[in-house]
Amino acid sequence: MTLQCGQRVLSLDTPQIMGILNVTPDSFSDGGHLLSNEGLLHDRLLERAAQMVADGAAILDIGGESTRPGAAPVSLQEELDRVMGAVQLIASRLDVILSIDTSTPKVMREASQAGAGLLNDVRAFSREGAMAAAVASHLPVSLMHMPDEPDRMQKQTEYVDVVTDVKAFLVHRIAACREAGIAKDQMMIDPGFGFGKTVAQNYEMLRRLQEFASFDLPILVGVSRKSMIGAITGRPASERVVPSAVLAVIAVARGASVIRVHDVAETADALGVWQATEGEL
Secondary structure (H helix, E strand, O other): OEEEEOOEEEEOOOOEEEEEEEOOOOOOOOOOOOEEOOEEOHHHHHHHHHHHHHHOEEEEEEEOOOOOOOOOOOOHHHHHHHHHHHHHHHHOOOOOEEEEEOOOHHHHHHHHHHOOOEEEEOOOOOOOOHHHHHHHHOOOEEEEOOOOOOOOHHHOOOOOOHHHHHHHHHHHHHHHHHHHOOOHHHEEEEOOOOOOOOHHHHHHHHHOHHHHHHHOOOEEEOOOOOHHHHHHHOOOHHHOHHHHHHHHHHHHHOOOOEEEEOOHHHHHHHHHHHHHHOOOO
16 A cells, blocks of 8 residues: 655555644644744754654644644744744655645645645645645545534533444545545545543544444544643653653554654654564564
8 A cells, every 4th residue: 555645655555654743833742843933943954854754754744723622723824924934944855745734725735835745634635625735735634523613522522322423423524525636546544543532532543443344544642742642651751761662562553554753763663663562673
């Protein structure tokens, strides 16, 4: 299984790591690390990106708008400045697939023209104009489940059955993509861990992750440092590296193709040990 990500091909014969680069002041774990009041911290951003690639990230996911629970929206110009600054800096210096974590059509269009290779939308291209921008980009897309906007989503956690309901949502969004002209072999799905789900619902989705294999699409999982870990361990986000790596291995063992993480080296080590145990060296 492969995805044609612009000029680069992403092979999914083995699990791949997506490193998180949040160029935001308020993301839940790493907000403000790569952005100051004056704008992007260019040297720090490039150093962070290069280290992630060296540690084993096949994809870097650049986001200019926080989507943590309760997050407020940002202006178009703010998001555009953050994302495009990062894309232009990294695309010219590193050989890596750049994913753009956005729901904003103009950001999608400009990033795809500047060298992005994947569009990752937490709103599954439901915002007005987003689907058209995705089609025009000719890039693969990742469709995530989120029941409402970030500032309201944790009030929308009522499901008849969380896995069945999330799958029904994804069926609808996949159909919308196909109708718009996006080929099935250019799609990836993301159940949306932490987005409008309780702790128990997150763990139930992870336990039943193999049920999402019925789509015959790559599965993206993002559980890195999330509150579902804090609820079990009592540790703050900065101290959730080890359990994040454990959840990454569990997700891959249950069918995930791409793992979205803050801590690339630790995740790569954990997956390497798991692959050796499974005889996949």
